[in-house]
Amino acid sequence: MPKQCLTPVWNPQACMPKQDIIEGKYLQAELALDLYTIAEGTAKPPYHSAESFFQATHPTATLKQILQDALQHLAGTKTINPVLLFDAGFGGGKTHTMAAIYYAVKEPANPEIQKLLDGKPALKNCRLVVIDGSAYGGKGVKRGEHLYRTIWADFLHQLGETQLAIESDSPEGLPDRQTITRLLKKQPTLILIDELPKYLDLVKDQPELLNKVKHFIHTLSLSVCEAEKCILVISVAGDVYIDAADAVRRELTEAMKILNRKMQSIEPVKTEDVPHILKKRLFDFINQKTAEATAKAYIQMYEEIKAPNHYRTTEYQNRIIETYPFHPELIDALYQRLSTLPEFQRTRGALRLLAHVINKMWKEKEPDAFLIHPHHVDLQSPEIVQELTTRLKEEKYINAIASDIYSRGGRKAKAQEKDEDYKSHFKAPLFRRACNTVYIYSLTGAKEEARGIDVENLIAILATPTREEHIQYYRDQVLPTISDTFWYIEQIGNRYIFKKEPTENRIIDQESQNIPTSKIIATIKATLQELYITKGKGHFFIEIFPEDPSKVDDNTDLKVAILNPILGYTIATEGEAPEKIAQFILNRDSRGNLRTYRNNIFLLLAREGSWENLRDTAARLEVAKALSEDPEKYGIPHDKKKNLQQKVAQYETTVNEAVRASFTYIVYATRGGKIEAKYFRPSGYGTAQPGQEILWQILSKVLNRVADEPLDPEYVRAEAWPAQTPETTTQALFESIHKKPGVILPENQALFEQTLIDGVKRGLWVLIQQGKVYAPENPATRVIISGDSHLLLPEEAGRQGLTDPRGHICPKCQTWPCKCSQKTGGAGPIGPGPGPTPPPPPPPEWEVFEPNPPKILLDDLEKWTKREGIKTATEITLQISGTTDVATQFRNLLRLLRAGKKLSTSVEVKTRTFQTNLTLDATFKADDKGLEKPAAKILDDIAKWALQEFEGIINVKSDNIEIDDLRQMLKNTLKAEESTIKVGINIKPKREK
Numbered sequence: 001m002p003k004q005c006l007t008p009v010w011n012p013q014a015c016m017p018k019q020d021i022i023e024g025k026y027l028q029a030e031l032a033l034d035l036y037t038i039a040e041g042t043a044k045p046p047y048h049s050a051e052s053f054f055q056a057t058h059p060t061a062t063l064k065q066i067l068q069d070a071l072q073h074l075a076g077t078k079t080i081n082p083v084l085l086f087d088a089g090f091g092g093g094k095t096h097t098m099a100a101i102y103y104a105v106k107e108p109a110n111p112e113i114q115k116l117l118d119g120k121p122a123l124k125n126c127r128l129v130v131i132d133g134s135a136y137g138g139k140g141v142k143r144g145e146h147l148y149r150t151i152w153a154d155f156l157h158q159l160g161e162t163q164l165a166i167e168s169d170s171p172e173g174l175p176d177r178q179t180i181t182r183l184l185k186k187q188p189t190l191i192l193i194d195e196l197p198k199y200l201d202l203v204k205d206q207p208e209l210l211n212k213v214k215h216f217i218h219t220l221s222l223s224v225c226e227a228e229k230c231i232l233v234i235s236v237a238g239d240v241y242i243d244a245a246d247a248v249r250r251e252l253t254e255a256m257k258i259l260n261r262k263m264q265s266i267e268p269v270k271t272e273d274v275p276h277i278l279k280k281r282l283f284d285f286i287n288q289k290t291a292e293a294t295a296k297a298y299i300q301m302y303e304e305i306k307a308p309n310h311y312r313t314t315e316y317q318n319r320i321i322e323t324y325p326f327h328p329e330l331i332d333a334l335y336q337r338l339s340t341l342p343e344f345q346r347t348r349g350a351l352r353l354l355a356h357v358i359n360k361m362w363k364e365k366e367p368d369a370f371l372i373h374p375h376h377v378d379l380q381s382p383e384i385v386q387e388l389t390t391r392l393k394e395e396k397y398i399n400a401i402a403s404d405i406y407s408r409g410g411r412k413a414k415a416q417e418k419d420e421d422y423k424s425h426f427k428a429p430l431f432r433r434a435c436n437t438v439y440i441y442s443l444t445g446a447k448e449e450a451r452g453i454d455v456e457n458l459i460a461i462l463a464t465p466t467r468e469e470h471i472q473y474y475r476d477q478v479l480p481t482i483s484d485t486f487w488y489i490e491q492i493g494n495r496y497i498f499k500k501e502p503t504e505n506r507i508i509d510q511e512s513q514n515i516p517t518s519k520i521i522a523t524i525k526a527t528l529q530e531l532y533i534t535k536g537k538g539h540f541f542i543e544i545f546p547e548d549p550s551k552v553d554d555n556t557d558l559k560v561a562i563l564n565p566i567l568g569y570t571i572a573t574e575g576e577a578p579e580k581i582a583q584f585i586l587n588r589d590s591r592g593n594l595r596t597y598r599n600n601i602f603l604l605l606a607r608e609g610s611w612e613n614l615r616d617t618a619a620r621l622e623v624a625k626a627l628s629e630d631p632e633k634y635g636i637p638h639d640k641k642k643n644l645q646q647k648v649a650q651y652e653t654t655v656n657e658a659v660r661a662s663f664t665y666i667v668y669a670t671r672g673g674k675i676e677a678k679y680f681r682p683s684g685y686g687t688a689q690p691g692q693e694i695l696w697q698i699l700s701k702v703l704n705r706v707a708d709e710p711l712d713p714e715y716v717r718a719e720a721w722p723a724q725t726p727e728t729t730t731q732a733l734f735e736s737i738h739k740k741p742g743v744i745l746p747e748n749q750a751l752f753e754q755t756l757i758d759g760v761k762r763g764l765w766v767l768i769q770q771g772k773v774y775a776p777e778n779p780a781t782r783v784i785i786s787g788d789s790h791l792l793l794p795e796e797a798g799r800q801g802l803t804d805p806r807g808h809i810c811p812k813c814q815t816w817p818c819k820c821s822q823k824t825g826g827a828g829p830i831g832p833g834p835g836p837t838p839p840p841p842p843p844p845e846w847e848v849f850e851p852n853p854p855k856i857l858l859d860d861l862e863k864w865t866k867r868e869g870i871k872t873a874t875e876i877t878l879q880i881s882g883t884t885d886v887a888t889q890f891r892n893l894l895r896l897l898r899a900g901k902k903l904s905t906s907v908e909v910k911t912r913t914f915q916t917n918l919t920l921d922a923t924f925k926a927d928d929k930g931l932e933k934p935a936a937k938i939l940d941d942i943a944k945w946a947l948q949e950f951e952g953i954i955n956v957k958s959d960n961i962e963i964d965d966l967r968q969m970l971k972n973t974l975k976a977e978e979s980t981i982k983v984g985i986n987i988k989p990k991r992e993k
Contacts (some may be wrong), residue, residue, distance in 0.1 A: 007370070015290075034944070038102060050106065050110045054100070054103070057096070057280065063116075072641070074125050086235040094194070104116070105123060125188065131155060136151075143157045153168050159184075177223055184227035196235070197236060275323040278347075278350065279325075297763055307456070320371070330373060357384065360376075363792060374440045397439075397498070406485045407434045419431045428467065438458070441453035447520045452492070458479075459475065465990070481857035484620075484650060485503060486503075512622075520614075521564065526657060528545075539706075541780035549587045549589055554596050562594060563606075570608040570610070575676060577675045579864035581675070586675065613658055613662070624644065664679055664681070680694075707744055709751065711737075711744060716733070720733055721736070727791065753783040757779055763776045765794070766792045766802065768791075770939070776807070781860050782852070846987065855983070876985065877954070878954045878956075880893070883950075886952075890939070893973040908923075909942065910950075911950050
């Protein structure tokens with residue numbers, strides 16, 4: 001059967017509870033069940049007659065054997081031990097079994113009784129004596145016209161010895177063993193003594209009477225054994241009246257020793273009988289086929305969700321069939337956990353509790369109720385709360401339930417609020433279900449370590465076949481929320497336990513209201529810093545919570561400003577951004593002066609309404625930190641410090657996730673000049689992914705605003721080249737793409753430089769740089785972004801005579817005009833020649849290599865030396881920048897440069913860090929003498945600091961500096977592939993005359 005076709009238990013085709021349960025009347029009969037009312041003929045249905053009693057009773061193997069043995073012994077056809085002790089806790093089936101023996105002896109010929117006796121002859125002429133300790137008051141018990149104070153007087157009266165009973169009704173009147181034996185021998189007699197410990201407790205302040213009662217039990221047991229056709233059945237409910245129950249056991253044991261017999265102690269209801277008894281008492285009809293289909297679906301589900309092994313066996317499938325409509329774990333919880341509590345009446349208590357559960361389920365008709373789970377013991381119900389608190393003398397849990405699970409007045413409980421928040425999403429009260437289950441598993445009289453339930457079993461017990469998605473909800477949302485915020489449920493290791501006293505969560509809840517806003521902002525700011533400010537430069541420069549536009553630099557750097565939500569900088573929906581947010585892109589200060597570079601600034605904003613959650617999570621983190629530092633200050637035991645430290649780690653993760661989930665709008669300038677907001681989902685990128693990487697993916701893949709590769713030069717010419725202008729500078733074009741909204745931006749300047757080189761190669765423009773013309777035939781290996789480096793359209797370069805009309809130069813001599821026809825010797829050309837070629841402009845005194853990653857710079861340097869034939873220099877200035885990781889490389893390079901060489905050296909170093917509450921700048925300069933010791937030591941120290949910016953400049957002078965040696969030193973000391981390192985070189989070459 002497909003899971004979707006499963007039948008809920010409340011469907012009449014699956015189960016039909018007894019009508020009294022559906023109407024809520026069932027409990028009246030159960031509460032009235034006692035041996036005294038049965039003997040008096042005043043019991044309520046179905047206990048008022050033998051026929052209805054046995055129709056409502058599940059015939060366990062133990063019950064059948066007891067009835068057969070008892071009746072045969074009374075008839076004299078079989079001999080058994082005549083003294084039976086029913087020894088079990090409250091609700092262990094004692095009274096019910098004694099009632100069965102009573103009716104079987106009273107009406108042995110009844111057809112319902114004969115079914116259980118397998119056709120054996122009916123018993124005749126047997127007397128019945130019923131003594132119920134719960135029937136006695138302070139003055140005794142009334143029989144006809146007489147009131148008896150002692151149980152032996154009551155015993156004699158029921159044997160028909162009224163006069164003797166009246167004479168014996170005092171401690172001194174206790175009949176002797178001979179008298180009792182003589183009376184019992186007159187005819188077969190069944191003696192049922194129920195709730196005797198209650199009577200002993202009643203007379204405990206009358207020592208003489210108490211001792212005589214014990215003596216009577218002792219004597220009666222001996223007489224029963226002597227009289228032959230007699231049976232004495234005594235029940236002991238030892239869970240409440242422990243001392244009195246022990247006294248009864250001792251007297252019976254001593255009596256049996258005298259007779260050299262062993263007392264027979266019987267537990268009327270065995271564990272395997274429980275589900276059958278419950279089903280018989282609570283239901284009129286249960287569909288066996290539905291039970292089998294349901295069991296199969298649950299086992300299939302347990303396989304799919306990889307539940308603990310014992311849920312995935314054939315044996316467990318058979319257990320579901322056997323216990324249906326109850327989940328096997330509910331039966332086990334009632335009979336293995338709650339039964340250890342002194343006040344819980346096992347069978348009767350379970351019946352009363354389950355009657356409330358069934359009544360509620362059949363009213364609510366939840367669509368996924370295919371079994372009656374532990375979570376259906378729903379603490380939303382006042383009757384169920386009473387059963388599991390007041391009746392168990394566990395009243396301390398009442399406030400805890402009202403706080404965490406369900407409250408009927410005033411402030412709503414935590415699970416109540418969460419279930420309402422997630423109602424449309426979960427479509428079931430998952431928080432309350434989880435809490436109900438944890439509560440049931442926390443009720444036990446066993447050791448503390450046995451309380452509660454581990455995560456894997458909890459999820460398996462909560463799972464239902466048609467709502468597998470709930471399993472992930474429990475794991476990802478419900479249980480973490482309960483652990484982090486509920487006051488009375490504590491997670492210890494992987495176990496969830498319901499507590500009577502509040503956990504530290506209540507302190508965190510209360511104290512979090514007192515955390516100042518400034519501290520909360522600092523926490524959120526620190527989290528943003530951790531998420532978005534990476535070591536080194538990263539993709540963007542990040543400015544967190546700028547107060548106004550002036551705090552965001554107006555330059556050509558790619559930048560993201562994260563605005564402070566508490567100042568009202570939030571976005572409600574996609575579309576045009578509010579004016580006060582747009583001003584950060586439009587203006588460069590609060591006075592309204594316009595920003596020059598609008599295309600390279602992006603804003604990251606929180607969604608409207610997210611501040612409360614951000615504030616709450618950050619405040620909780622701050623309180624958790626305080627608790628973990630000094631638990632005793634807040635009344636928390638020191639041994640919980642480790643748990644509190646774990647909670648701090650959990651809250652740090654929660655704050656991180658809350659920040660990611662809140663800051664979900666990017667604001668930017670569009671091609672049309674509008675300032676618009678775009679929403680993005682923070683999920684799908686991985687929680688370990690740095691914030692900058694997420695923003696980069698949004699801006700590059702979704703909005704197509706940035707690129708990590710050179711731009712198409714045709715795109716740049718079309719989008720950024722000044723209109724109707726044949727010439728511009730590399731600096732102006734670079735600035736243009738950062739000014740014009742909507743133009744795609746390269747990640748860094750080096751990529752733009754490569755775009756310019758590609759444009760030269762493709763003939764889109766001609767580059768004039770350092771007095772040299774670069775055309776498709778001789779593209780530059782590097783480009784200087786400067787107002788002195790010019791870009792000309794091909795026709796303009798031709799017009800100025802720098803190239804041919806199409807922007808080309810001679811591919812052979814790589815000049816224009818072409819020098820190939822110019823003779824170097826021999827006869828000159830016939831006829832007039834082209835005239836003398838003007839001498840080339842003198843080379844610049846310094847060769848400048850702009851800062852670039854090491855690999856690019858080393859390649860450019862090698863190409864330049866080969867092309868120009870330069871081998872040595874007289875002065876070199878090196879500039880190296882990056883994080884302090886590069887300080888070690890800088891120091892090593894300096895050592896290599898100075899090792900064994902006659903050089904004049906000077907060094908300048910700048911470092912900087914900026915954190916939430918710290919800004920530190922350090923600068924020093926040193927020459928040859930200073931570099932011997934103090935400066936070298938400082939450099940060693942700087943290499944150990946975790947500073948965010950480092951810049952070092954080395955200037956060396958000498959008559960003969962080998963450029964190839966320098967290149968090799970750079971290659972050996974710098975990480976060539978490291979893009980966060982930038983190296984620039986100014987070389988004063990030594991040219992041959």
